[in-house]
Amino acid sequence: MKVVILDIPTTEIFSTPEFNRLSSEVKKYRLHDQKVKLEDKYNIRFSPPHTYNRGLLFVAAVLEEKGVEVDYFNGDYDKDFWQKCQDKIKEADVLMASVKTNNYPVILEYFVQAREIKPGITTMIGGSHATAMPEQCLENDLIDFVVIGEGEITLAEWLDVYQSTGDDYSQILGLGYKQGKEVKVNSLRPLIEALDALPMPAYHLLPGGLKEYHPYIDTSRGCMYQCGFCSGPNFWRRKMRTRSFANFYKELELIKSLMGDYNFIHISDPMLGVTPQQLEILNQLKEKEIDLYFSCDVKANYIRPDLIQLMKDSGIIIFSIGIETLNDKALTLLKKNCTAELEIEACRAIKKFDGIYVKSYWIVGLPGEDKESLQYNNEQIYNLLKTEAVDQVCNHILVPYPGTEFFHDPKQFGINIMHDDWIHYEGRSYPLIYKLDNLSGDEIYKYFLEAHEYELKYYKEAYPSIAFTDEPGKQDQDNMSFGKYKGRLL
Ligand code: B12
Ligand code: SF4
Numbered sequence: 001m002k003v004v005i006l007d008i009p010t011t012e013i014f015s016t017p018e019f020n021r022l023s024s025e026v027k028k029y030r031l032h033d034q035k036v037k038l039e040d041k042y043n044i045r046f047s048p049p050h051t052y053n054r055g056l057l058f059v060a061a062v063l064e065e066k067g068v069e070v071d072y073f074n075g076d077y078d079k080d081f082w083q084k085c086q087d088k089i090k091e092a093d094v095l096m097a098s099v100k101t102n103n104y105p106v107i108l109e110y111f112v113q114a115r116e117i118k119p120g121i122t123t124m125i126g127g128s129h130a131t132a133m134p135e136q137c138l139e140n141d142l143i144d145f146v147v148i149g150e151g152e153i154t155l156a157e158w159l160d161v162y163q164s165t166g167d168d169y170s171q172i173l174g175l176g177y178k179q180g181k182e183v184k185v186n187s188l189r190p191l192i193e194a195l196d197a198l199p200m201p202a203y204h205l206l207p208g209g210l211k212e213y214h215p216y217i218d219t220s221r222g223c224m225y226q227c228g229f230c231s232g233p234n235f236w237r238r239k240m241r242t243r244s245f246a247n248f249y250k251e252l253e254l255i256k257s258l259m260g261d262y263n264f265i266h267i268s269d270p271m272l273g274v275t276p277q278q279l280e281i282l283n284q285l286k287e288k289e290i291d292l293y294f295s296c297d298v299k300a301n302y303i304r305p306d307l308i309q310l311m312k313d314s315g316i317i318i319f320s321i322g323i324e325t326l327n328d329k330a331l332t333l334l335k336k337n338c339t340a341e342l343e344i345e346a347c348r349a350i351k352k353f354d355g356i357y358v359k360s361y362w363i364v365g366l367p368g369e370d371k372e373s374l375q376y377n378n379e380q381i382y383n384l385l386k387t388e389a390v391d392q393v394c395n396h397i398l399v400p401y402p403g404t405e406f407f408h409d410p411k412q413f414g415i416n417i418m419h420d421d422w423i424h425y426e427g428r429s430y431p432l433i434y435k436l437d438n439l440s441g442d443e444i445y446k447y448f449l450e451a452h453e454y455e456l457k458y459y460k461e462a463y464p465s466i467a468f469t470d471e472p473g474k475q476d477q478d479n480m481s482f483g484k485y486k487g488r489l490l
Contacts, residue, residue: 001068001163004085004092005060005205006110008075009051011103014429022452023428029459030392032466037391038357042317044293047262050077050213053098054268055127055151057201062152065199066159072205077212082110089117094162098127099137101401101425111142122162126151129422131235132403134176138183145169146176148185149235150192150221152199191239195221196247203258211260216268219248219281223270225299227322228334228413229363231403232270242277245284256292267296267316273307286313293317295359300338300346308350319350320359321390326380330368333413347389360390363427364451365398365444367406367413367436374439374447378454385458395451396427397444400434414438 015023038044052074060070071088073081089095095114097107111123126147130137134146147154154174161169169177174189192198203210220243222236255265272278295318296311303321311319325331326340350358362381364374384390400406400415410417414437424433432441 001094002088002092003063003068003070003094003096004088005056005070005072006075006081006085006095006097006107007053007056007072008097008103008106008110009053009100011106011426012423013426014424014431016430018449019428019430019452022449022456026452026455026459029456029463029466032463033391033459034357038317041355042293044264044317045262046264047214047259048212050074050208052076052206052213053127054201054216054218056096056098057203057205058198059096059098059126059151059155060202060205061199062155063159064202066156068159070202070205072202072207074207078207081207082113086117089114089121092118092121094122094124096124096126099125099129100127101129101132101399101422102429104129104137105421105423108140108142115142124158128231128235129402132231132401132407134185135183138176138178138185144178146185148174148176149189150174153192154189191222191237191241193241195241195243200251200254203254209260210255210258211262214266215255215259215262216266217248217251217255218267218269219243219272219278220269220275224274225271225301225337226335227324228406229324229366229398229401229404231401234403240275242275242281244277245281248281249284249288252290252292256290263291264293264295267294270297271299271302272296272316273298273311274302279307279310282310282314285315286310290315295320297322298346298350300343301336303346303349305349305352308353308356312353312356317355318357318359320361321347321350322361323347323390324361324363325366325369325373326377327366327369327373330366330373333368334366344384344389347384351389351391357392358390359392359394360384362393362395362451363398364395364448365432365434365436365439367415369436370438371443371447374444378447378451381451382454382458385455386461393451393455395448395455397429397432397448398434399425399427401425410434 060072063070073085075081099107114121122144123142124145125137125143130146131148134148137143137146154172157172158175169175173187176185206213220240222240223232224238224240226233226238292315294316296316297320300321323343328339331338347358350356381393400410400417406413406415415434417434419433430445432444435441
C-alpha cells in the first residue's frame with residue numbers, strides 16, 4: 001500500500017502594503033537585536049527557517065511501522081513539490097494532509113487536482129481544524145476520512161480495516177467517515193497515556209534532511225488552560241501527559257545527529273515546567289553536555305525564580321510568554337487566570353536572569369478591549385521594550401478559530417464573525433473576518449499596525465546607526481506568499 005503525505009504549512013496571507021512595509025522593517029531590527037543579544041553572545045547557529053508539521057511525521061512513522069510505503073512532500077521547503085508529487089499520486093492509494101483552519105482551502109485545492117490525476121484516490125485529514133469541524137469537513141466530497149485528535153492509534157486501527165476485505169469503521173474511536181452519502185463521526189478516543197510507546201517522528205522523510213528546517217521537540221502533549229482564543233483545549237481536553245526523560249533524550253539526540261552544525265531547538269510544549277515529570281526532564285537535561293540551546297513557551301501564572309534558573313541551566317535562553325493584552329477585563333474574558341500586573345512581573349522576573357531573551361506575544365482586538373485599552377497596550381509595548389522587561393513583541397489580530405468559544409458562541413463576547421472563508425482566518429490577514437460590538441475591523445487593524453510603529457520607534461532609538469536599504473516589503477512578501485492557491489473552491 002502507498003500513501004502520499006502533503007505537508008503544506010505555509011499559506012497565503014492577505015496583507016496590506018502598510019503591513020508589509022512595517023513588518024519587513026521590524027523583522028530586520030528584530031534579527032539585528034537577536035544577533036547582538038544572543039547569537040554573538042552564545043555563538044548560536046539557527047537552522048534555516050523552513051517548517052514542517054511534527055504531527056504528520058508521527059503519522060508517517062506509524063504508517064511505516066505498519067509496512068506502508070510513504071512519500072512525504074513539504075510545500076514550505078520545496079516550492080516545486082506539486083510537480084514532483086504528481087507521479088507519486090498516480091501510484092498512491094491514499095492522500096493525507098494535516099489541516100489548520102487557514103490552510104484548509106489550500107489543501108482542498110490540491111485534493112481537487114489529486115482527484116483529477118488519480119480519480120478515486122482515498123483522502124484523509126487530521127489536525128486542529130479537522131478535529132474542530134469533522135462533520136463539516138466530511139460533508140465535502142473531497143474528504144473521505146477525518147481523524148479527530150491524536151492520530152497514531154486511530155490511524156493504525158483504520159489501516160487494519162482499510163487493508164482488510166471489510167469496511168466497518170464504526171468501532172474505530174476518533175474516526176469520521178462516510179457510509180454511502182451519510183457522514184458518521186465515532187466517539188472520541190481517549191488521549192494516549194503512553195507517549196513513550198509512540199514511534200520517533202519520521203525525520204528521514206524530510207526533503208533536504210532535518211538540517212534544512214527549524215527543529216522542535218516536546219516533553220509533553222496537552223495543556224491545562226483554556227485561553228479563549230485557542231482551540232488547544234478542545235483538542236487536548238485540558239489534560240497533560242509527559243514523556244520520560246529517556247524517551248525525550250533519545251529524540252533530542254536523534255535531532256542533534258540530523259541538524260548538522262546548527263545548535264538551536266524550540267521546545268514546543270504549550271507550557272513547559274508545570275508537571276513534576278517536566279521538571280524531572282529539565283533537571284536531567286541540565287546534567288547533560290549536549291551543547292544545544294533552546295527556546296520555549298511559558299505562562300506568567302506559574303513562572304518563579306527557581307524554575308527560571310532550572311530552565312536556564314538546561315540551556316533555555318529564549319522564553320516566549322503570551323501577554324495578549326494589559327487590559328484585565330479582556331484577560332478575564334479570555335479566562336487567562338492572570339492579571340496584567342502578573343504578566344509584567346513574570347517578564348521582569350525572567351529578565352533578571354543575565355542573558356535571557358524574552359519574546360512577548362500580544363493579541364489585538366480581543367473582546368473587552370476599547371480604543372483606550374488598545375492605545376494603552378501599544379504605549380506599553382514601547383515602554384516594556386524600553387525598560388527591558390521584554391526583548392521582542394509579536395502582535396497578531398484575534399482569530400476566532402473553530403473549536404473555541406469565541407467561534408461557537410461569539411455573541412456572548414460581543415464578537416461578530418463575518419464569514420467562514422477559512423483562508424482569511426490568519427492573525428495578520430486583512431480585511432478582518434470579525435468585528436467587535438464596539439470596534440470595527442478597520443479600527444482593530446489600525447491599532448495592529450500602530451503596535452508595529454511603537455515597536456519600530458523603540459528599535460530606531462536603540463539602534464540609531466542602522467539603516468536598512470532593502471526595498472521595503474519585498475522580503476516579507478517572498479516569505480509569506482504561497483502563490484499556488486487559486487481560490488477556485490471558495
Ligand atoms: C506547537 C504549536 C505550534 C508550533 C509548531 C506547529 C506545527 N507545525 O505543527 C509553531 C510555533 C511553529 C506553531 C505555529 C503556528 N500555529 Co500553532 N500551535 C502549537 C500548539 C501549541 C501545539 C501543537 C502541537 O505541537 N501539537 C502536538 C502534535 C503532535 O499534534 P498535531 O500536530 O496536532 O498532530 C497530531 C494530530 O492532530 C493528528 N494529525 C494531524 N494531522 C493529521 C493528518 C492525518 C492524515 C492523521 C491521520 C492525523 C493527523 O495526529 C498527530 C499526532 O497525534 C497548538 C496549541 C495546542 N495547545 O494544541 C497551536 C495551534 C495548533 N497553532 C495554531 C496556529 C493558528 C498556528 C499558526 C497558523 C499561527 C500563525 N499565525 O503563524 C502557525 C502555523 C504554523 C505552520 N506553519 O503550520 C492553532 C491552530 C488553530 C486552527 N484551528 O487552525 C493552534 C491550535 C493554537 C490556536 N490558536 O488555537 N504552532
Ligand atoms: S494558548 Fe497556550 S496556554 Fe492557552 S490554552 Fe492554548 S496552548 Fe494552553
